[in-house]
Structures are given as structure tokens and as C-alpha cells.
Amino acid sequence: MTPILTLDAVRFGYDPEKPVLRDIAFSIHPGEVVAVVGRNGAGKSTMLRLLNGLLRPDAGSVRTAGKDAAKLKVSEIAAHVGTVFQAPEQQIFNATVQTEIAFGPAQQCLSSEEQQARIDDAVARTGLGEVLEMHPLDLDAAMRRFVAVASVIACRPDLMLFDEAQRGLDATRRSLLGGIIAEEKAAGRAIVLVCHDMDFVAAHADRVLGLAEGRLVVDAPVAEFFSDAAATRAVSVEQPGIVTLSQALDLPVALQAPDLVLALRKRLKGGA
Numbered sequence: 052m053t054p055i056l057t058l059d060a061v062r063f064g065y066d067p068e069k070p071v072l073r074d075i076a077f078s079i080h081p082g083e084v085v086a087v088v089g090r091n092g093a094g095k096s097t098m099l100r101l102l103n104g105l106l107r108p109d110a111g112s113v114r115t116a117g118k119d120a121a122k123l124k125v126s127e128i129a130a131h132v133g134t135v136f137q138a139p140e141q142q143i144f145n146a147t148v149q150t151e152i153a154f155g156p157a158q159q160c161l162s163s164e165e166q167q168a169r170i171d172d173a174v175a176r177t178g179l180g181e182v183l184e185m186h187p188l189d190l191d192a193a194m195r196r197f198v199a200v201a202s203v204i205a206c207r208p209d210l211m212l213f214d215e216a217q218r219g220l221d222a223t224r225r226s227l228l229g230g231i232i233a234e235e236k237a238a239g240r241a242i243v244l245v246c247h248d249m250d251f252v253a254a255h256a257d258r259v260l261g262l263a264e265g266r267l268v269v270d271a272p273v274a275e276f277f278s279d280a281a282a283t284r285a286v287s288v289e290q291p292g293i294v295t296l297s298q299a300l301d302l303p304v305a306l307q308a309p310d311l312v313l314a315l316r317k318r319l320k321g322g323a
């Protein structure tokens with residue numbers, strides 16, 4: 052399968068003499084949900100900015116949709132890579148929720164019917180139907196986040212970057228965001244989550260990229276990563292409670308409560 056995006060031997064430093072990221076190499080394929088983890092300052096947000104072209108590597112290459120990203124403008128990369136930034140107020144610039152969500156599809160070569168269909172779909176899936184005429188910055192922080200999410204999903208990019216998009220959301224909205232991630236994955240789009248919340252990673256990611264000391268020290272399927280104490284230690288994250296519990300019960304690694312319940316039921320029936 053052709054990757055959506057490939058990094059090869061990427062090095063970057065805000066001061067080129069002091070690289071924040073070194074020798075970074077990985078590819079992202081359609082339908083993957085990839086979590087980027089690591090301690091504060093490990094370089095996660097910097098890596099996202101290399102993926103969406105806001106930063107350019109000092110060495111190495113980024114290929115986006117099969118092309119050398121060095122030859123693409125940020126706007127050309129944005130047609131393939133959409134970003135929900137940590138602070139949505141930094142990306143929101145329209146006076147109503149409706150016009151904010153409509154902005155992206157209007158930049159694409161789409162019929163007005165297709166634009167409207169994408170806007171309606173994004174509004175319905177993010178639950179913003181009641182606030183379309185409001186100024187996005189008059190909404191609470193969680194709703195503002197969903198305005199940013201709706202603006203990105205309405206563009207249907209190949210790859211979406213969510214920088215701590217789950218942070219501060221209540222259980223209902225976390226579940227709404229998780230559902231959107233699953234729907235986008237099912238539609239063959241890829242998602243990168245920069246995330247400090249390991250329960251969210253366990254529930255929604257397929258694969259983990261772990262950064263430490265500016266290097267990619269983990270690239271593993273999520274269950275394998277959380278089962279490996281040395282790997283979680285290397286990137287300074289804790290195992291989610293559900294993984295600790297399944298290991299304590301000597302069951303296969305569960306990433307969500309229903310998996311654990313299933314494994315327990317199987318054991319009680321004498322099946323495991």
C-alpha cells in the first residue's frame with residue numbers, strides 16, 4: 052500500500068546547531084491511527100509541524116502524497132494533511148461556526164452540492180448544528196475544539212493531525228471524538244494523535260511512535276508497546292490501567308474494558 056507520508060533521516064532544530072529531532076524515519080499508511088508519545092519537550096508538536104509543512108527539515112526528507120514536500124507549498128500540503136492544533140483559537144479565523152467549517156471545502160475544486168454535503172456531514176458528526184451562527188470564540192473550549200475538528204474533517208484530507216485534541220473533554224465529548232477517529236479510519240484516512248493520555252491512546256490508536264532525546268525509539272503496534280515495560284519507560288509514559296489489570300490477571304493485553312470482560316468471560320468458561 053502506498054504511504055500517505057514518509058519521513059526519511061529527518062533532522063530538525065529551531066537552532067540547527069541543537070537538533071530537537073534526529074534521524075527520524077517512518078511512513079504512515081491509509082487507515083492507520085498513529086499515536087506520537089513522549090515526555091514534555093520530546094519534540095511531538097515539532098514533529099507534527101514537520102508533517103504539515105509548517106516546519107521544514109534541516110536534513111532528510113518528507114514525502115507527502117508521493118511528492119517531495121520540500122517542493123510543495125504549505126497550502127498544497129494542507130490539501131493532504133489537516134491539523135487540529137493544541138489551541139484551536141490559533142486556527143479559527145471566521146466570524147461564525149458555519150463560515151469557519153465552510154472555508155476549507157470552498158478552497159477545493161468541488162461542486163457547491165459536494166461542498167454543502169461535506170459541511171452538513173461535518174456539522175452532524177461534531178454536534179455543532181445548534182451553534183452554526185455563533186462566533187466560534189464565544190463557544191466553550193471543548194466546542195471550539197470540535198469546530199476545528201469539523202473544519203478539518205469537512206476537507207477530507209488523507210491524513211489528520213490531532214495535537215492533544217482529547218485534552219479537557221468530558222466523557223461524552225471524548226467518546227464523540229473517539230467515534231470520529233474510528234469513522235475517519237474506516238473511510239481509509241489516517242490520523243496522527245499527539246497525546247499524553249495513554250487511556251485514549253490504548254482505546255483509539257493502532258500504532259505508537261515514541262520519542263526520547265530527539266530520536267524515534269519506539270515504532271510498535273499499540274498492544275505490543277503497552278506490554279513492553281522497557282518501551283513505556285523509554286518514552287516516560289505509564290501503562291494504561293486496563294493493561295496493568297489484564298497483565299495482573301494473566302490475561303492477554305486488553306486495551307479497552309470490553310476486551311478485558313471478553314477475556315475474563317472466556318476464562319470463566321474454561322476457554323482461556
Ligand SMILES: Nc1ncnc2c1ncn2[C@@H]1O[C@H](COP(=O)(O)OP(=O)(O)OP(=O)(O)O)[C@@H](O)[C@H]1O
Binds near residue numbers: 092
Ligand atoms: N518555536 C520554538 N522555538 C524554539 N524552541 C522551541 C519552539 N517550539 C518548541 N521548542 C523547543 O523544542 C523542544 C520540543 O518541543 P515540542 O513542543 O515539540 O515538544 P512536545 O513533545 O510537543 O512537548 P509537550 O508535550 O510539552 O507539548 C522543546 O525543547 C521546546 O522548548
